[in-house]
Amino acid sequence: MPELPEVETVRTGLEQSLVGRRFDRVEARRPDLRFPIPTDLATRLQGHRVLRVNRRAKYLQIIIDDNSADRTVVILHLGMSGRVNLMPAPDAGPHADLLKHDHLVFDLDDGARMVFNDPRRFGFIALSRESALDDHDYFKDMGPEPLGNAFNAEILSQALKDKDTPIKAALLDQRVVAGLGNIYVCEALYDAGISPKRKARTVAGLRADRLVPAIKDVLQRAIAAGGSTLRDFAQLDGQSGYFQHSFRVYGREGEACLSPGCDKVVKRITQSGRSTFYCSSCQR
Numbered sequence: 556m557p558e559l560p561e562v563e564t565v566r567t568g569l570e571q572s573l574v575g576r577r578f579d580r581v582e583a584r585r586p587d588l589r590f591p592i593p594t595d596l597a598t599r600l601q602g603h604r605v606l607r608v609n610r611r612a613k614y615l616q617i618i619i620d621d622n623s624a625d626r627t628v629v630i631l632h633l634g635m636s637g638r639v640n641l642m643p644a645p646d647a648g649p650h651a652d653l654l655k656h657d658h659l660v661f662d663l664d665d666g667a668r669m670v671f672n673d674p675r676r677f678g679f680i681a682l683s684r685e686s687a688l689d690d691h692d693y694f695k696d697m698g699p700e701p702l703g704n705a706f707n708a709e710i711l712s713q714a715l716k717d718k719d720t721p722i723k724a725a726l727l728d729q730r731v732v733a734g735l736g737n738i739y740v741c742e743a744l745y746d747a748g749i750s751p752k753r754k755a756r757t758v759a760g761l762r763a764d765r766l767v768p769a770i771k772d773v774l775q776r777a778i779a780a781g782g783s784t785l786r787d788f789a790q791l792d793g794q795s796g797y798f799q800h801s802f803r804v805y806g807r808e809g810e811a812c813l814s815p816g817c818d819k820v821v822k823r824i825t826q827s828g829r830s831t832f833y834c835s836s837c838q839r
């Protein structure tokens with residue numbers, strides 16, 4: 556499942572290819588993904604240019620310059636297996652045939668084609684007005700962006716101070732911090748030396764001072780590596796991310812802990828139905 560660094564990688568690619576381009580033709584090739592596809596998707600986008608491509612948590616927000624004071628925003632979520640493919644303008648002849656799971660097709664004014672492909676269809680697309688975005692159901696209860704200045708040790712401590720849940724579960728709660736998923740929570744807790752089983756309220760204070768920079772650091776390193784490719788994730792040009800080679804605990808059950816001087820192996824436990832990987836000696 557794409558997490559924040561993977562979505563940010565897609566956003567950067569879309570920004571480079573889409574901003575300033577006009578949608579000449581938009582086609583939904585089925586009525587629904589995880590949710591119904593807006594029936595007015597084509598009519599609201601065709602003939603208009605892309606102004607910006609933003610990201611909020613794991614959601615892409617494509618802002619359309621549609622000559623209205625309150626612009627249209629396309630909200631796109633990749634779900635479990637969604638992929639955005641960008642085919643450059645063909646020198647001659649038509650584009651390659653569409654594939655079975657190419658559900659959304661966007662033809663651009665420079666001849667390039669953007670396709671949303673999603674075999675499992677947990678992804679979804681929605682439309683909003685720019686002014687209504689912060690109050691949209693997807694975003695209204697969402698916590699701060701982990702890479703933004705609004706996410707700091709004080710804010711995190713405040714969010715954790717009454718929580719008896721394990722810190723692992725608290726960090727996956729999108730109201731505490733937006734966009735963190737299983738992989739990067741495991742990695743950040745390891746880097747900060749904090750046990751995933753520790754009660755969240757005991758992380759408030761000094762431990763939050765260590766945890767916040769660890770979260771920002773792992774996300775920034777993953778973005779720099781083009782994200783992590785586990786099953787399906789690919790960048791716009793089909794290339795894989797390579798941060799999965801830098802995991803220190805995730806997916807390393809039974810392998811040696813990488814901290815110097817530690818002779819333990821990485822353990823795997825299940826928390827809230829998800830695998831947690833950690834070192835019982837280095838993380839307290």
Ligand SMILES: [Zn+2]
Nearest residue numbers: 812817834837
């Ligand atoms: Zn260790």
